[in-house]
Structures are given as structure tokens and as C-alpha cells.
Amino acid sequence: YDQYGHAGVSGQPGFGAGGFGAGFDINDALRAFMRDFGMGGGGFEEIFGGGQRRRGRQDLYHGEDLKIRLKLTLEEIAFGTDKSIKIKRFKRCATCSGKGGSSLRRCPQCNGAGQVQQVSRSMFGQFVSVHPCGNCGGTGEVISQPCSTCSGSGRVEEQATISVKIPAGVSEGNDIPLRGEGNAGMRGGESGDLIVMIEEKPHERFVRHGGDIITEVPITFAVAALGGDIDIETLEGHVKLKIPAGTQSGKMLKLRGQGLGRLRSSGRGDLLVKISLWTPTSLTDEQRSLYEKLRHVEGEVPSKVSKSIFERLRESLGV
Known part of the structure; x- marks a missing residue:
């Protein structure tokens, strides 16, 4: 110990993990020993003056x-x-x-040292522990x-x-x-x-996903089938989004660079737009007539849902 200090003791056989198994600390043992004999809880630093x-x-x-x-x-x-x-x-x-x-004056209790020594005796001999002075808080000075x-x-x-x-x-x-x-x-x-x-703060229109943001936009059956441009809201204002013909409900469209800025790097994330089909709840006579004609000429609905729709659903839910 005199040659290498605390690090030297910890690395020798019989001390530290090598002598007593993983996790053993000689300071812990000394503190417990000192407490048992009423000598405080100091380890090597306090007992031998390292502090x-x-x-x-x-x-x-x-x-x-x-x-x-x-x-x-x-x-x-x-x-x-x-x-x-x-x-x-x-x-x-x-x-x-x-x-x-x-004005400041030297602490009378520790005589300016900032620390006090406590001498304890046991069957193993005399021990000296060092503690910060309680009168001056360890500075060695008190206010006059x-x-x-x-x-x-x-x-x-x-x-x-x-x-x-x-x-x-x-x-x-x-x-x-x-x-x-x-x-x-x-x-x-x-x-x-x-x-x-x-x-x-929660946003009324957008949900954050890392550096990207997600929003949902409803479109009509006509726009989904024929395609077209729609107006959507971004964090910087309104822009036009092109809807491809034959777009299915749940499809995710991407606007690159319309997401969030990236922390500690350049560039921005994307705006992901989830498409949903809007179904009218009330129809005019003309609309009803047109839908009746469409029902007689449109093709059969597929009997199986395509795998890609399930994949898009999982992506939108984050699962």
C-alpha cells in the first residue's frame, strides 16, 4: 500500500476481486469493520489519510x-x-x-485544516479516521x-x-x-x-415517428379510381399531392423532406400521407343515380385482400 496506494492494494492477491471473489471491495470491508467497533464508516482513504x-x-x-x-x-x-x-x-x-x-477567520475547531481526526482503539490496535470539519464545512474558515x-x-x-x-x-x-x-x-x-x-405537445393533425411525421387524408371514390391532385397541409403550409389512379385505401404516399429536422445532422425527415376513402353519408338524387349506374357496370370485388394491404396496415400501426 505504501508504494502503490489504494490501486496497488486492490490489484494484489488477497485483495479485490482476485482474493475474495467478484465484487469484493476492501473499502466495504473496512467500513463495516469500523462501524462494528464504533469507529465510523471510513475506508482506506479516511483511515490512512488518503483524503x-x-x-x-x-x-x-x-x-x-x-x-x-x-x-x-x-x-x-x-x-x-x-x-x-x-x-x-x-x-x-x-x-x-x-x-x-x-471577514473570515481560521476555524477554531480544526485550526484551519478543514478536517478533524478521530482516534479509535480496538483489539487490532489504533485507527485514525479523518472527517470534514463540521464547524467550517471543510473550508478551514468561519465567518466573523x-x-x-x-x-x-x-x-x-x-x-x-x-x-x-x-x-x-x-x-x-x-x-x-x-x-x-x-x-x-x-x-x-x-x-x-x-x-x-x-x-x-400533441399535434391535432400529425403524429411523429422518429424524424418523419404521419398524417391521414381522406379522398373520394372518384379521385381514388381516376387519380388527381389534392391539397394537403404540411408543417410549412399547403402543398399539392398527386394521387395515382387506382389508389387503395390505406396506401402510404411520401413527401420527401417535409418532416422534422434531424438532430446533430443535416436534412429533414419525410411526411407520410395515409390515404383513406371517404364514403358519403347522404346523397343527392343525381349522385344516387350515378352510383346506381356505377354499381351495374363496375367489376367484381376481389374475394381476397392482397398481402400488400396488410403490409401497409402493419406499417401504419408500427407493428
Whole structure:
């Protein structure tokens, strides 16, 4: 141990996984031993002084991370957007510049070391464990005159408005970290981060499927049989879609590049249009007459549904 430290002990026969089986940690055994004999729960680092370096204020008083949920429309996800969000957080106290007071003095309990030692005796001899000083929090300093504005914490509450750039193609569950926009640390510690968690608002016309979007468009029997151009809605407005003659209900047509932007890459997904046949529920006399004539001249309905229709149905359902 004296030559290689903790890593050297872990790699020797009789220590670590090689000596006691997979998953064994000598620190766990020492902590359990120390607890059993009333000597705290320290491992190698605390017992043998491996952690005796006084921790700085930045390490001890690092500010907390904050999380906020942000709901986006499909249009905002498709093209990216800039959003402003309001949060309540701690900022650095301007009165004391985040120090917590006008003057600092050496901690009388640890004498400025930031740590205290606890000596314990057992049948195996004497053990020394090292812990952060509870009086100064491990900094080695205490405030003589606490700031009247922040009461010595070095930070105060504020309502803040934060700008966040949303890239195109984000998905529900994606997180966008904003470094340093969380809570300010106490007594001069670094600020935490603000984590923006993305949520998607349901769209009344489109369903997302990865980078593609899916919509359903009804057409008449005449357009399905004869073909034609129809007007459909996209995320950018209305466009014309050509319906081939003989189009079956359930057929999927594709408009390339009309889907969502791709995250961390160029290009866009596609717009998938599922065709459905619209059946009128009421007919004029002229329409009824024409449908009667059509019924007498149209061919027989196929007795079996083609396999391609089932395939299209599975594709549309995602199964």
C-alpha cells in the first residue's frame, strides 16, 4: 500500500476481486469493520489519510442543479426555436460578493485544516479516521461578521429569465444543459446547471415517428379510381399531392423532406400521407343515380385482400 496506494492494494492477491471473489471491495470491508467497533464508516482513504487534502470552497459549496420541463410544438421541434423561460433560483449576493460576510477567520475547531481526526482503539490496535470539519464545512474558515443581506450564505433568491436555443429534431426525454445557470453556490461556490427537459405537445393533425411525421387524408371514390391532385397541409403550409389512379385505401404516399429536422445532422425527415376513402353519408338524387349506374357496370370485388394491404396496415400501426 505504501508504494502503490489504494490501486496497488486492490490489484494484489488477497485483495479485490482476485482474493475474495467478484465484487469484493476492501473499502466495504473496512467500513463495516469500523462501524462494528464504533469507529465510523471510513475506508482506506479516511483511515490512512488518503483524503486529508483540505477541500476548497468551490468543491464544498457547489450550487445545486435545477431542472425545468419545457413543452414544444411539433413546428418548434421541426425547425428549432429560441425560448425564454422563467425560473426561481439563488444568485450570488451582491452585498458581500458571495463571500457570506465581511471577514473570515481560521476555524477554531480544526485550526484551519478543514478536517478533524478521530482516534479509535480496538483489539487490532489504533485507527485514525479523518472527517470534514463540521464547524467550517471543510473550508478551514468561519465567518466573523455574517452578511446582513444573505445571513452568511453568500446567495439570495431571484426570479430570472433565461434564453435557451432549441435545436431542430429534439425528442421527448432529451435534456439540454445550460452550464452555470442553476443555483449559485454558497459562500462563493460555483453555480450549478439548469437542465431543460424536453416534452412534446400533441399535434391535432400529425403524429411523429422518429424524424418523419404521419398524417391521414381522406379522398373520394372518384379521385381514388381516376387519380388527381389534392391539397394537403404540411408543417410549412399547403402543398399539392398527386394521387395515382387506382389508389387503395390505406396506401402510404411520401413527401420527401417535409418532416422534422434531424438532430446533430443535416436534412429533414419525410411526411407520410395515409390515404383513406371517404364514403358519403347522404346523397343527392343525381349522385344516387350515378352510383346506381356505377354499381351495374363496375367489376367484381376481389374475394381476397392482397398481402400488400396488410403490409401497409402493419406499417401504419408500427407493428
